[in-house]
Amino acid sequence: MKKIAILGSTGSIGVNTLDVIERNAAHFEVVSLAAGSNVDLFAEQIKKFNPRVASLFDASKIDLLKERLNGMDVEICSEEEGSIRVASEPDADLVVSGVVGSAGLVPTLSAIRAGKNIALANKETLVVAGELVLREADARGVKIIPVDSEHSAIFQVLNGENPKHIKRIILTASGGPFRTFSKEQMEHVTVAQALKHPNWSMGAKITIDSATMMNKGLEYIEAKWLFGRDVVVDVVVHPQSIVHSMIEFVDTSVVAQLGIPDMRVPIAYAITWPDRFEADLPSLDWSQPSNLTFEAPDYEKFQCLTLAREVMDSGETFPAVLNAANEIAVQAFLDEQIAFKEIPEIIRMALDNHKSEPIRELDAVLRADQWAREEARKLVGVSAHG
C-alpha cells in the first residue's frame, strides 16, 4: 500500500491522480491533500479519500470547508503553512506535486527536505530552482519522478539503461497551433487562436505557452535538470504528439516512448513506478494507416524556445526571471494588453535588465522571481501605453 500526498488535488493533475488511485484502490492510500480554493470539489475529495490532513490555501473559505465536512475527523489547515504540512506528512511515501505556477515551489521543496519521493508535475520547481532542488534531492536520496508526458517518456526509456550511455535526448514538441504560420501571420495572432491547442486539452496559461513554444523551452530546462546538465537535449517538432520523447544512446540506437495523449498514463506511471498497472484506456491503434511526422523547430519564429536555451546556458537566477516574466507577459496577452509577438520581447528585455546571482538558498530565487514580475509588469505598462 503506497501512501500518497497530493499538492493541488482539485487541479487537472490532482483530479487525474485521484482517478488513477480510485481505479487501483487496493494499492494506494491518500494520506494528505492540498488544494487552492475550490471548496466544493475539495470537500468531495476529502469525503471520498479520507486523508488525515487537508489544507485549503484560501483561508477565507476554511469555515465553509469545515461546514461541508460536517465534523469529519480530518486535520484542516491553510495557506502556505498548510501546503507544507501536507507535503511533509510523516506517513507519505510519495508526494504528487501538481500545483501550477511558482506556488508549487516551497511545498515541493519541503517534501524533498522531509525525504519524500516526488511525482513532479509542477514545472516551476525545476525551471526556477533546479539547482537547489536537485542538490537537496541528491543529498537525501530523494527520487524525482516526472509526470510531464515528455519527461515521463525519457524516464521510462532510461529504465534499465546506464545514464552515461545517453548521447542525446530528443524532446518532441507538437509545434502548437502556429507551427505552419508565417512570421507575418504571427504578428496578428488573437487570444482565441492561441487558445486552440491541436492535441492536448489544458489550462489557458499552458496553452499559450504551447503556442509560443515556451512550454517546450521550460521542458528543455526541466530535462536538463532531471537528466543531466551536460546532456544534449534536441527539440524535434512532431505534430501528432504520439511519440512523447526519445533518447539516442551512444551506439546510435534510439528508444522512444509513445502513447495516446492522455495525462493519466504518465500520472499512473509516476505513482506506480517501478511497477506498471493495467489501465482501462484505449491503445494506440496500428491497424489503421497512420503517419508520424518530424521536423526541426523554427528557433527564429519561436523566440521563447531560443530564450529558454539561452537562460539554461547562463544559469544562476536567469531561468527564474524567464519563468516569472513569461507568466506576466502571458497574462498581459490573455488580458489583451500586449500582442502575441510581444511575449518574447518582454521576456528578453527583463533578462537583459536582470543582474543575476548564484542560487545558494531559496531566497535568491524568490527575489529574482519577485523582481522579474515587477520588471515585466513595468514593461507591459510601457508597451500597452506606448
Add this chain to the structure above:
Amino acid sequence: MKKIAILGSTGSIGVNTLDVIERNAAHFEVVSLAAGSNVDLFAEQIKKFNPRVASLFDASKIDLLKERLNGMDVEICSEEEGSIRVASEPDADLVVSGVVGSAGLVPTLSAIRAGKNIALANKETLVVAGELVLREADARGVKIIPVDSEHSAIFQVLNGENPKHIKRIILTASGGPFRTFSKEQMEHVTVAQALKHPNWSMGAKITIDSATMMNKGLEYIEAKWLFGRDVVVDVVVHPQSIVHSMIEFVDTSVVAQLGIPDMRVPIAYAITWPDRFEADLPSLDWSQPSNLTFEAPDYEKFQCLTLAREVMDSGETFPAVLNAANEIAVQAFLDEQIAFKEIPEIIRMALDNHKSEPIRELDAVLRADQWAREEARKLVGVSAHG
C-alpha cells in the same frame, strides 16, 4: 575482456561481428571461429584475430586453409564436429550464432548445453526447435540475446521492465517490395523483382523471404519463443524500417526502438549487452522533415505470414516443416522452377500432409525437417511438370 566464439564468421553476421570487435579491440577476445567454405576470408580472419580454435565446415579445403595459415599456432577442425568444438570452446563467454539455415541448429544447441550465452542471429534455431532450445537454455541459465534488428529492439525495450507487464509486442515489417502490388500483379512476379529489397541489403534467401513476408512469419515465431508463447505478437507494416519494433505495456504505454538500418547496431548490442559501446555510425537525422508510416499487413495477399501464425498455434513439428518446405520452395523459385505465388502453396500442402509429433529430442525436429524437404521437393516436381 569478453571472450567470443563465432559460428559463421565469413557470413554477413560474422563479418559485421568481427568489425564491431575490431573497433572495440580492448574489450573483446576472439577465442574460436567457424566458417563454411570461404578459405580466403577465413584465413585472413584467423590471422587477424588469432583464435585458439578454427573450424572450416568444408573438409575438402582444410589443406588449403593450413597452407594459407603457414604453420600458425591454431587448432584446425572441420565439419559439424568442428562447429560443435568451436561452439563449446571452454573459454568462450558468448557464442555468436551467425550461420544461415538449419545448419546452425546443432552447434548452437551444443553451445547452450555447454552453458554459453548466445547472441542469436540464426533464425532456424528458434523457428525449428524453439521448444527444445528454450527448455535447455532455461535449465542452464543461458541468456539468449537476439541479433535480428526486430528482436533486438524488443530485447532493448524490455531492459529494466517486468516481462509480465507486456500487453503485446508490435513487430514491424517493411512489407517488402510487393507491399503495394495487387493480387493480380503478384501472379507475375519475377525473381529479379523479388530480389530488390527496399531497405536492407541481404542474401537471396532472406530477400525472397522478405518479399513473401515469410521472413516476418519466422520472426513472429522467434518472438513467441524469445518473449513468451502467451504474449500477443501483432505485425505492423512500417515501410521505412526505422522503428525496429515496439512493446505495448499493460498501462497502454508503448516503447519502441528506432535506428538506421545497419546490422552492426544490433550485433554490437548483442555482444556488448548489458553495456552499450560508442559507435562510429550515423545517427537518425531528425533535423530534416521525416515521415514514419504504419499500416496493417494484408494476410490474404501474404499467405506465408498467415501460415507462420498458424504453425505457431499448432506447435510440435509444424514450424520445422514450415521452415524446411519454405527453404525448398524459395530455392525452386530462385531456380525458376515454380512461380512466386506457389511458394506458400507448396508450404501449405507440405503442412497439410505432415503428421506432427511432440519435440522431446532433437531427432524429432531433424526427422520433420528431412521429411518436409523431401515432400516439398516432390511438390515442386509435380508443379514444375504439371
